Amino acid sequence: MAHKALILLLAAAGIICTVYFTTHPMKTNDHLIPDPIVRPATQAGRFYESDPALLSQEVDSLLALHGHATADDRVAAVIVPHAGYYFSGNVAASAYMSINPQKPYRRIFLIGPSHHVWLNGASVNTEADYYATPLGQIRVDHETAVHLTEADSVFTYNEKAHDREHCLEVQLPFLQRRWKEVPPIVPIIVSTNNYHTLQRISRVLKPYFNDENLFIISSDFSHYPSYKDAYQVDGKTAEAIMSGDVEQFITTLETNNRLGIRQLETSACGEFPIITLMLMLDHRYEVRHLLYQNSGDIDRHDPNRVVGYHSFAFLRNTQSDAQKQANMFSLSEEEKQLLKQLARESIATAFDSGAVESKPLCQRRPVLNQKCGAFVTLNKRGRLRGCIGHFGEDAPLYEMVSEMARAAAFEDPRFPPLRRDELEDIDIEISVLTPMRRIHSLEELELHRHGIYIRKGLRSGTFLPQVADEVNWTKEEFVGHCSRDKAGLGWDGWRDAELYVYEAIVF
Numbered sequence: 001m002a003h004k005a006l007i008l009l010l011a012a013a014g015i016i017c018t019v020y021f022t023t024h025p026m027k028t029n030d031h032l033i034p035d036p037i038v039r040p041a042t043q044a045g046r047f048y049e050s051d052p053a054l055l056s057q058e059v060d061s062l063l064a065l066h067g068h069a070t071a072d073d074r075v076a077a078v079i080v081p082h083a084g085y086y087f088s089g090n091v092a093a094s095a096y097m098s099i100n101p102q103k104p105y106r107r108i109f110l111i112g113p114s115h116h117v118w119l120n121g122a123s124v125n126t127e128a129d130y131y132a133t134p135l136g137q138i139r140v141d142h143e144t145a146v147h148l149t150e151a152d153s154v155f156t157y158n159e160k161a162h163d164r165e166h167c168l169e170v171q172l173p174f175l176q177r178r179w180k181e182v183p184p185i186v187p188i189i190v191s192t193n194n195y196h197t198l199q200r201i202s203r204v205l206k207p208y209f210n211d212e213n214l215f216i217i218s219s220d221f222s223h224y225p226s227y228k229d230a231y232q233v234d235g236k237t238a239e240a241i242m243s244g245d246v247e248q249f250i251t252t253l254e255t256n257n258r259l260g261i262r263q264l265e266t267s268a269c270g271e272f273p274i275i276t277l278m279l280m281l282d283h284r285y286e287v288r289h290l291l292y293q294n295s296g297d298i299d300r301h302d303p304n305r306v307v308g309y310h311s312f313a314f315l316r317n318t319q320s321d322a323q324k325q326a327n328m329f330s331l332s333e334e335e336k337q338l339l340k341q342l343a344r345e346s347i348a349t350a351f352d353s354g355a356v357e358s359k360p361l362c363q364r365r366p367v368l369n370q371k372c373g374a375f376v377t378l379n380k381r382g383r384l385r386g387c388i389g390h391f392g393e394d395a396p397l398y399e400m401v402s403e404m405a406r407a408a409a410f411e412d413p414r415f416p417p418l419r420r421d422e423l424e425d426i427d428i429e430i431s432v433l434t435p436m437r438r439i440h441s442l443e444e445l446e447l448h449r450h451g452i453y454i455r456k457g458l459r460s461g462t463f464l465p466q467v468a469d470e471v472n473w474t475k476e477e478f479v480g481h482c483s484r485d486k487a488g489l490g491w492d493g494w495r496d497a498e499l500y501v502y503e504a505i506v507f
Contacts (some may be wrong), residue, residue: 036129062093071100074315077215081309082167088309094291095311112167112218118387119191123161125407141184161189167218202279219270221308226261234308343405373433376404386412436500456497462485
């Protein structure tokens with residue numbers, strides 16, 4: 001019994017050793033045709049059944065426990081555990097049953113932590129063509145994986161991050177039993193405690209965080225506290241995730257760590273993938289807690305040493321809901337002046353290599369703490385002197401304005417860095433952006449009200465709404481110029497690209 005309990009605990013914590021294999025090219029018609037590279041099922045027989053029939057029965061029985069759940073087309077992401085099915089399969093199944101398998105997701109991003117190597121970044125599997133399980137193979141979206149490594153050096157490929165890693169593999173049989181045909185996957189391992197690096201990762205992934213794709217975040221929660229302490233710690237962590245506030249999540253993990261709870265090694269082993277997800281969130285998403293259990297609920301052999309499991313679903317609001325919230329967003333004249341003052345002081349302090357001082361007046365204003373995109377435009381005697389903006393809704397508005405003001409002054413490649421003696425002649429214009437909304441026809445675009453954002457692959461470009469006030473273009477010309485001059489897609493490149501509109505509060 002002691003040996004059996006040890007094996008179960010190792011499975012609960014995800015401690016395993018496995019072997020990777022390579023493939024060999026085959027010769028056909030005197031030409032070497034390489035076999036597809038298949039990442040093998042290294043955890044079959046450990047975390048889940050190795051026999052296909054038994055595995056199908058195991059997964060189906062877990063999914064059936066949540067047959068009453070309503071699948072929702074709005075699911076953008078889920079957080080699921082990655083322990084052995086004996087321990088966490090029920091919690092994982094609750095997440096998969098919340099997803100509508102009939103929705104035609106283009107691809108599935110699988111993101112989890114590293115249990116074997118430290119990366120100080122993210123590793124995306126650009127080598128494997130398929131991932132295998134006893135139930136068959138799932139195709140890897142190789143093109144997207146490569147695009148990620150080309151977009152930012154924070155994405156690399158490290159074989160050791162994937163060859164023995166269980167946190168992504170254990171999700172695959174659930175996908176295979178839930179979907180008739182599984183969309184291609186993008187396997188990513190995130191391993192860094194550098195917040196700025198996590199921001200870079202999330203910024204590259206943010207364009208893919210749309211209605212076409214599904215994100216699956218793999219994480220267990222408290223490791224090794226007592227049963228009672230696990231419920232306390234995991235409850236606090238769940239509240240932080242439910243808030244949708246990444247800073248509250250990080251603070252909660254730090255607070256949990258300072259509580260002095262015996263044997264608590266971590267509150268979330270997938271802390272970094274979860275932060276990556278939360279950095280991509282904004283007010284358009286509803287966070288729904290689905291289920292919590294810990295290993296002590298399954299096996300009561302040792303209630304003084306357990307592992308916790310949560311499942312969450314992140315639901316994207318409908319366009320009408322998002323539009324309502326965007327319309328509710330407004331700034332008072334006093335708040336606009338506070339932001340303009342902050343932008344000017346941010347530039348001024350940069351000349352002395354100083355940091356921008358904390359602004360209690362900004363911090364106490366709820367609307368200025370909302371996470372919004374913003375552009376800052378500098379004009380000198382009526383002529384453009386710099387303009388930089390950021391769409392990402394990953395920082396409070398007052399911080400975004402401060403950062404973009406400095407960028408417009410010193411980082412716009414079209415102009416030399418601003419000199420101190422020029423600042424007195426600079427007029428500052430700020431454009432606060434409402435949430436972007438996908439459109440499928442130019443009929444949905446309203447000139448002078450909407451800005452346009454065009455994206456295709458790694459290329460993108462935008463025109464702010466006020467551009468239409470400065471020119472006498474038709475809708476087609478407005479979009480055509482943006483496509484050609486900003487996104488580099490050619491005049492008609494917008495026709496098969498993704499189109500988004502947004503509004504701007506300009507002052």
